[in-house]
Amino acid sequence: MALPDISSRRDLYSLTRAELQQQLVQWGLKPVHAARLWKYLYIDLVSSLDEMPELLPALAARLRAEMTLGVLPTTLETASSDGFTRKYLLSLPDAATIETVLMRFTGRVTACVSSQVGCAMGCVFCATGQMGYTRHLTPGEIVAQVVHVARVLRGEAPAGAVRRQTRHGLGTRLRNVVLMGMGEPLHNYDAVMQAIDILLDPNGPSLAAGRITLSTVGVVPGILRMAAEQRPVHLAVSLHAATQGERAALVPSARKWPLDELMAACRTYSATTGRRIFYEWTLIEGQNDGVDQARAVGALLRGLPAHVNLIPLNPTTGYDGAPTRTEAATRFKQVLAEEFGLPSTVRQRRGIDIAAGCGQLAVQAR
Incomplete structure (x- = not known):
């Protein structure tokens, strides 16, 4: 029997709750029925349209005929030896693959999700940048990664565990999402913001805005647009x-958006939103981890509401560089604090033994 053509179907994960209600109205159905469907998607975390028995029959028939549930199959899964990190290579409908990482820290669980297949920014030490750009992800493909991690966490709940008093049921609830995986989020602005709107919905994933972080290499128009849209x-x-x-x-994209333009955009962002920016600094031994570099970044950020994340390099086969030593990272942090009053954090390295740096698993799987 021939498989149904789903190429023109809309992905349920790509729709906001308001859009879902509008779709029901177009089908001649009452928008109130969207509430039960939304609960199936983001509270019950169903993995198939067949797992929604309480839907109105007319709605169920429409969904099967015209929609799809964009669950992303796992092509490859790896787990770090310390048990803190798990990385998934997820397959898209066009057979492309993306990476999603589940990271455990004290008191929290974080999902690192991708926004593109590959990346056009070309950062020399990044495996995704070395891979090149293929395409943007849809909002649904971004949301599906978060749902995947939430579903994994629910499946890990111990047998006989007491149900937590949350709508998300058993197990540890996913509370943090970082758009720091494959791709440049601000290069795929509209899809990323649509996905964020879905993740923030209080009747669905219900993530707090303060627990979502978007990381950019410095796409100036995107930063200014984020500021304008608050x-x-x-x-x-x-x-x-x-x-x-x-x-x-x-960072080759700095030729398009030079440092002075980037910093001007950052100042505009902070002035407009009243929010601090997290500035990321990958520490590469002997290249940018010295005291002089610490003083240079301190001077660059003087007067700005800022926090510096110091990230020891995740080595890749395409870049001849080594992660900074612990002593150098500590000294860098001390200079920022003592000479400039700048707070900083030396980020914990996670998943080094499973190629958890963005793009590394996808490159190895080729």
């Missing part, structure tokens, strides 16, 4: 160098 999520900006020449050598 987007409530955290913004992280990848610096990696404090001068235009040094930054352009690591």
